[in-house]
Amino acid sequence: MKCRFLIAAALAASVAVPATATELEVTHWWTSGGEAAAVAEFAKAFNAGGDTWIDGAIAGSGGVARPIIVSRIIGGEPMGATQLNHGRQAEELIEAGLMTDLTDLAVKEGWADFVNPTSLLDACTVDGRIYCAPVNIHSWQWIWLSHAAYEKAGVPVPTNWDEFTASAPALRAVGVVPLAMGQQSWQTSGAFGVLTVALAGPEVWLKVVKDKDVDTVMGPAYTAVFEAFGAARQLSDGADIQDWNQATNMVITGQAGGQIMGDWAQGEFQVANQVAGEDYTCLPGLGVNKIISTGGDAFYFPLVDDADIKAAQLRMASQLMSKEVQVAFNLKKGSLPIRGDVDLSSANDCMKQGLEILASGNILPDGNQHLSPDTNTQLEDLMVEFWNDKSITPAEVQKGYASIIADAD
Amino acid sequence: MEKASRPSQLFRNLSAKFAAIPMVLTALVIFVGCTVWSFVYSFTRSKLLPKPLFTTEDLFSIPMPTWLIKDGSFDVYYITGFVTKSFVGMAQYDRLWSNSRWLTSIENLALYAGFALVFSLVVGFILAAFMDQKIRFENTFRTIYLYPYAMSAIITGLVWQWILNPTFGIEKIVRGWGFENFEFAPLQNPDLVMFGILIAGVWQGTGFIMALMLAGLRGIDEDIWKASRIDGIPMWKTYIKVVIPMMRPVFVTTLVLITAGILKVYDLVVAQTNGGPGLSSQVPAMYVYSYLFTAQNLGQGLAASTMMLLGVLIILIPWTIIEFGGKEKR
Incomplete structure (x- = not known):
């Protein structure tokens, strides 16, 4: 622990970005080849900010992973951040006050201005407060x-x-x-x-x-x-x-x-x-x-008492929504970015078709x-x-x- | 000293009683308490999180004029009686017994239970009878037969999934021998899938039954064998007419152990087929898990688990009465 702290401190000093470096455990079910390559982009960006991404991948798709994630949150052993599909899966967790409120950050960064389509942010909103950071758009069709x-x-x-x-x-x-x-x-x-x-x-x-x-x-x-x-x-x-x-x-x-x-x-x-x-x-x-x-994945941040972790959660949320991370992640994953103002000229044929349909509003x-x-x-x-x-x-x-x-x- | 009055029963062996308190509490709170809790909440419409049967506001509220409540200045409720929104009576059970997945699970379990019971009892006894013939290397054989039981059900399931898989397993080997049209893929066939699971279950469980039976056989007095030999009774007849009736307690205990194991079969199925193809190898425990956690419907999951508990009780209660109830009379 001490050793790890020293390394983290050294990293933080050399990169000199945030004042504190925090370990954050992140659970997700992105385990196939393409998915793992994509989530590595998130980890890279988060680690570059001086924090440490502890990967908690759960194999076996959402049907297997979701119960594990949800029971950890209910059982009082929450992770730092977790993937879920936004929608009604986390509804009761939010109502029970188990999730971190991201509204202040969202307002400060103006999420409502650049998230496209806006329905993605609506799916994160309960009683006017925002509880999740959408990271991609996935289409079944x-x-x-x-x-x-x-x-x-x-x-x-x-x-x-x-x-x-x-x-x-x-x-x-x-x-x-x-x-x-x-x-x-x-x-x-x-x-x-x-x-x-x-x-x-x-x-x-x-x-x-x-x-x-x-x-x-x-x-x-x-x-x-x-x-x-x-x-x-x-x-x-x-x-x-x-x-x-x-x-x-x-x-x-x-x-x-x-x-x-x-x-x-x-x-x-x-x-x-x-x-x-x-x-x-x-x-x-x-x-x-x-x-x-326009379904997709979003990151939820379970509510914790530790102020350091809370700060790291907000740093991560802000990164996930940033232009660079959005482009790097979605190119690897083959999904569409959640913001309309990024350049995806290197996307392949299929993604471009998706982007066109998204732009035409046929959603x-x-x-x-x-x-x-x-x-x-x-x-x-x-x-x-x-x-x-x-x-x-x-x-x-x-x-x-x-x-x-x-x-x- | 012996004239002194006996200390009351309550304070005898005080230290032993004191030492037993943690276990008694564990049994009461965790086993009995949680069972009662599950039972109660199976009558609610609880979703992801438990919802209480009724809330106290409903008990102590005072009727207020509508205009006061409408403008929101008073946070009070009308008297609505004891039964509030959360209590749904038997609705979860109604839904359970009209759900085709649950009904399939029950059918599968009945099929699995019938075959597994008969097969492991018969084969287990025959194996034990063979082992009892003073054979050489008995220890070695006993270890070999008992070994599968030491393996977890998940491993057993995976191993048999590979053996029964048409692309790598038995089917491929036999085709390799030249029988090009040989087909053996029970796990891919909805009509045969329960038998595929049965093979693995019996393979794993029979050794344990054999060990129990063998212990029972060793408990039979040598003199009985000598007597029957003097009378010229053939060995098979001695087994059926004398030994098996003498082993009744062993049989009953074994029966209860197997049945209880069958009722909660879960990991074996998860590892082999995960309930598929389609819903054809679903078992009740999978339904419970799925509704408690994946479907986020606590009420439905608890209703299903209460039905499983009922199944266990139907077996355990008569057994307890038969085995322990009549003790004083003996």
């Missing part, structure tokens, strides 16, 4: 297509969902799985959301997730989506995989035609040295509706901002059961979906 697979099958790379389903038999004929899908429930549920936005349109989707309108679920637009989803589950037969990045890997290696997955898949293509437009194609909104949802909130974790879990259970049990008909799952939406809080 993408399908990733493997050029190698389509070359092998001798068919052109599809440009929308209908062409994709039409090309499936050609892929099957050469032993390629048309659609890669991991077995974790959030993946099937997410893919269903993407299909809904693409086929039924954003207004219909919002009516269900935001207004919890049961009649819309039972209506014709949703019926068509459930049928399309029912047809899609045949396309993933033969892919016995669990994790999303294993599914992405099937697309990278040409074992699968495509994958419906959020733009975090981009980082995997980047790590594998693949070039957008040459080795793979990305279609926002499945090529039907060019739209992106949607993320499902997490309207659905509670309780409702989400039930929907995920329902969709993963439907995807794997081919004896369940689309009509049955539609009824199940409607009853969950009817009970949603």
